[in-house]
Amino acid sequence: MTREEAEKIVYIAISIGEELLASSAEVSRVEDTVTRILQAYGATRADVFSITSSLEVTAHFGDFNTVTQTRRIRSINTDMAMLEALNGLSRMICSAEPRMTPEEALVRFKKIREETKAAAESRSASLQMLGYAVVSGSFTVFFGGDMADCIAGAVIGVILKLIESALGKVMTNRLLIAFIWSFAGGLLAHFFVAFGLGHHSDLISIGNIMLFIPGIAFTNSIRDLFYGDTITGLIRFCESVILAITIAVGFTAAGLIM
Amino acid sequence: MQEIIQLTAAVVGSIGFGIVFHMRPKKLKWAALGGFLSWASYLVLVHAGLNEYLCGFIAAALTTAYAEIMARSTKTPAIIYVVVSTVPLIPGAALYRSMNALLRQDMTVARAQGLYALIFATSMAAGIVLTTLFERMAVQRSAAENKS
Numbered sequence: 001m002t003r004e005e006a007e008k009i010v011y012i013a014i015s016i017g018e019e020l021l022a023s024s025a026e027v028s029r030v031e032d033t034v035t036r037i038l039q040a041y042g043a044t045r046a047d048v049f050s051i052t053s054s055l056e057v058t059a060h061f062g063d064f065n066t067v068t069q070t071r072r073i074r075s076i077n078t079d080m081a082m083l084e085a086l087n088g089l090s091r092m093i094c095s096a097e098p099r100m101t102p103e104e105a106l107v108r109f110k111k112i113r114e115e116t117k118a119a120a121e122s123r124s125a126s127l128q129m130l131g132y133a134v135v136s137g138s139f140t141v142f143f144g145g146d147m148a149d150c151i152a153g154a155v156i157g158v159i160l161k162l163i164e165s166a167l168g169k170v171m172t173n174r175l176l177i178a179f180i181w182s183f184a185g186g187l188l189a190h191f192f193v194a195f196g197l198g199h200h201s202d203l204i205s206i207g208n209i210m211l212f213i214p215g216i217a218f219t220n221s222i223r224d225l226f227y228g229d230t231i232t233g234l235i236r237f238c239e240s241v242i243l244a245i246t247i248a249v250g251f252t253a254a255g256l257i258m
Numbered sequence: 259m260q261e262i263i264q265l266t267a268a269v270v271g272s273i274g275f276g277i278v279f280h281m282r283p284k285k286l287k288w289a290a291l292g293g294f295l296s297w298a299s300y301l302v303l304v305h306a307g308l309n310e311y312l313c314g315f316i317a318a319a320l321t322t323a324y325a326e327i328m329a330r331s332t333k334t335p336a337i338i339y340v341v342v343s344t345v346p347l348i349p350g351a352a353l354y355r356s357m358n359a360l361l362r363q364d365m366t367v368a369r370a371q372g373l374y375a376l377i378f379a380t381s382m383a384a385g386i387v388l389t390t391l392f393e394r395m396a397v398q399r400s401a402a403e404n405k406s
Contacts, residue, residue, distance in 0.1 A: 025335070025337070026337065029335070029337075078279050078280075078341075079279070079280050080279045080280050080281050080335075080338045080341075081280040081281070081282065082280070083335050083337070083338065084282075084334050084335060084338065087334075087335050088333070119280075120280050127277055128277070128278065130277060131274050131275070131276075131277030131278040132274075132278060133274075134270060134271070134273065134274030134277065135271055135274035135275055135278060137270075138267040138268075138270040138271040138274060139267065139271050139350070141263060141264075141266075141267040142264055142267035142268060142271060142346065143350075143351050144260075202354065202355075202358070205354060206350055206351045206354045209350045209353065209354055210271070210345070210348065210350040211278075213348060213350050213353070215341070215344075215345065215348045215379075216337075216341050218379055218383065219340075219341075219344070219379075219382065219383045219386055220337075221383075222380060222383030222384065222386075222387060223383060223386065223387045223390065226384075226387040226391070227387075244353060245353075245357065248353050248354050248356070248357035248358075249357050249360075249361065251354060251357075252354065252357045252358040252360075252361050253361060255358065255361075256361055256362075
């Protein structure tokens with residue numbers, strides 16, 4: 001195998017791995033997927049190492065023909081449709097006979113990425129907002145709120161999402177953003193109750209917290225620790241605990257000044 | 259009655275999370291069933307008088323088993339179903355109450371609620387991990403059998 005071919009193969013494998021990580025796949029799954037793709041293309045050895053923010057791959061194609069590439073992952077967005085589509089692609093790459101060429105795989109990968117992102121964006125406007133409203137409202141009821149609390153929770157959930165995305169465009173610090181919108185969420189809950197829409201500002205806030213709490217990141221972190229991905233596990237554990245505390249403090253701090 | 263309202267809210271909440279996480283619309287019904295299973299099994303276990311952390315652990319393990327089965331039959335990564343189904347178990351209320359008490363300098367409540375949230379979340383995660391570890395072992399075994 002020529003050097004160029006080897007580089008193409010590693011490129012496609014690491015691109016899929018990077019996108020998987022950025023869509024919040026588990027580290028062990030990413031390492032596993034990248035290794036499988038490389039082996040399917042005839043790598044004699046694949047050394048894949050990943051933490052949540054970085055992915056590095058060295059593939060061996062016989063002696064002396066080794067290729068190393070690394071990627072830095074800067075932001076993680078949970079996108080289940082993307083995970084699903086990429087999972088399908090990697091399965092196809094590993095099982096299709098005759099083997100898909102790296103060029104073809106890259107074309108398919110780009111197509112999936114664009115289509116899934118476009119689909120997510122076109123849905124995000126209306127359907128996403130509905131999702132946020134449904135989650136906030138139903139968890140307000142779940143923890144004991146009444147019908148008025150449910151409506152207030154749903155409305156605040158949507159407003160908070162709008163604030164969050166607006167803040168994301170002007171600021172980069174995740175924790176500061178989280179504190180500002182959760183503080184706003186706490187204030188809104190008190191305002192709504194003061195104006196008679198809703199009766200329990202604490203339950204409305206809890207419903208909203210359920211929406212934004214990093215539950216996936218936390219669960220994944222424990223799983224990573226159990227699987228032996230200790231560094232990733234600890235990073236995610238600290239990140240999710242600090243974020244969860246920031247959000248909860250933001251919501252409750254609003255109650256102090258009211 | 260309270261239980262029925264909670265179960266309904268859990269089901270609707272799971273569907274909502276399915277929407278938020280870009281699940282395909284056709285699969286949302288499985289998210290709803292998952293949310294129902296996780297909270298229903300938790301309630302049954304709590305009424306049977308088990309320790310709450312143990313209830314969270316078992317409910318999470320059962321829900322993950324459901325998620326793994328659904329992942330197989332609909333060819334979707336299991337984590338999608340795990341996430342949307344276990345959402346009702348997440349101790350968001352305890353976290354809120356803990357922080358609220360912390361800011362009011364009520365350390366007894368803050369410590370109790372905070373520890374509850376942390377231990378409960380860890381029990382849940384352990385339950386999820388338990389099932390996925392078994393699933394991995396089963397997959398590796400069947401792969402080894404296919405090779406030989």
